[in-house]
Amino acid sequence: MSAPISSPRHRRRDGGKHLVVWLFLLVELFPLYMMLQVSFKDNAGFIQNPWLPSPPVTVTETIADRDGTQREMTRVARWREVFSGVESDPSRRVVAAERSWDPTVYQFGNWAFGFKLILPFVANTVFVAVLGTACSIFFALLGAYFFARYKMPFSGVLWSAFLLLMLLPGVANIVPLFVLLKDMSLLNTLWALILVGVAGAQVFNIYVLRNFIEDLPKDLFEAAEMDGAGHFQQILNIVVPMSGPILGTLGILAFLQKWNDFLLPLIVLRDKELFTLGVGLIYLDGEYVKQWGQIMAAYFIASIPLIIIFLFMMRLFVRGLSSGAIKG
């Protein structure tokens, strides 16, 4: 993209803008920072020092009790103590204090625990999201091909029926949907989430893909037909190779949406073995005694699959987010 202003006189004035943008970004990323640093602490460490990561240093204090016996207590050092001397609480009789290097300050156990806690949920979610995304893109591709290829009889009527659905807010549906799933005995199954998710994404995906397929050169389809290719072959050999980026974008949007969904899983799922991340995290939130470190580690683990997608598909990701929102 082109820079709007490029004279050196203006370059100097950019400092203020950078500052404001950085301020915004720092506040925006603050929750992420908290998640990461709290995930390495236990509750006591968090209360003692909520803002910064713990220093990898412990202080061992020898305390003399009233009856003359001595006992040792080890605690995580404060950052100030790392650089200057040990500060001891004057109300306790500290005989000696010693600093020592100790990386076990970082509670890696939180992460192990978080993994154990949340991995089943992640597995369920991956199952639902991958299968759901694949099915919704596949069926949408077929449907879009139907609308884009020929003006078949009744396709106009069907199209209006689809578009009407885009106007209808889905909010009133959830109550009857629950009863419908109950009648189909799909309650408490992951299939319910997949089916409803696929159905919900159809209209938008077909809408986007139809416009895209109609813009493909018609000669390609005609040539393929001359060579005796069936419609399915035309989809496989013409539409799919030419619509890679848009399929990727729609796929990412669908995946993100399924990853973040919690309302439907909350209503549908009962058994803990079937929980997806949505319900799983809500379940964690409902525990009485909360070890925030473990919970934050679990939160971070919940984001890892998205981070992997992000790293590999950064450009599609950014484009998908902007274009998807424009067309939605």
Next chain:
Amino acid sequence: MAFAITRSKARREWRLYLFVVPAILLVGTFAYFPAASAIYHSFFDWSGGDTKQWLGWDNFRRAFGDDVLWGSFGTVSLLMIFNVFKMIPSIIMAVLIHRIVSDRWQYFYRVMLVIPMIVPGLVTLFIWKFFFDPNLGVLNQLLDVTHIKSLLVWVDQLFGWEVFHAGVPIGWLSQPELVLPALFIWGFPWIGTVGVLIYLAGLQSIGTEIYEAADLDGVGPIRKFLYIELPLILTQVRLSLVLLIIGTVQGYGLQLLLLGASGGPGGRGMVPGLWMYNRAFIAGEFGYACAVGMILFCFILGLTLLNNKFVRIDK
């Protein structure tokens, strides 16, 4: 456009209909059928089972006399105003990034903006819930450290609100008066990744020469925004406004997770969608919940039509 097709050819190509069958079946079963069922059952006393009793318009009559429902529409209007206000930082951010000269910095800031998106929305929500925690929560500690708390207590005593007390942790999600302020603070600094990226896409169409002309005329940064940048992203701003309003009216996930199914202390965070959820899954009044859903649906449909009439989006 799609090819025109003759009737005889269409008859030969009947297999093409098979392509659209899965989509029709799925959408019919999981979107149209529930919608129809919602309309039908809003006239019944129904608890989700096979037995139901015809009530006529009673559910709707009850809904119009339902104080909770009316209150929830008030709450959602307030939230709507909040959310419109929360659009401002994204616009400022987009304009600032756009005005930065260096392409490399622009790209860097974009990447930084997308980073919060890789955290699932639910996780962000729970981190914020953790921030609001009265004892361990970051928000209260921040207020203590910066001494804003004592300021709040002072203001409280001045006006006699009885909300903030010295030495007592602020219960953001447990004091009825603070539920709405907490929902307002939620998500600070309110930068929506998607929003900023859309605005940036709109701003890209501004050519260098426009800025140069503006510079020659001595136009200041604020007037540049009002006369050059804002008109160009107005389409995007209006579009996000429409999506935002509709999203706010029908959304209730945030309230459900932060405050619970009864809308938090004193039901201050109750929104129409949550009331529908509450009636169906807490009280088991599925018929009444359907009626509430229908009212909400009509409200949203009205808003959509109004939007289409007054806020034209030229694609």
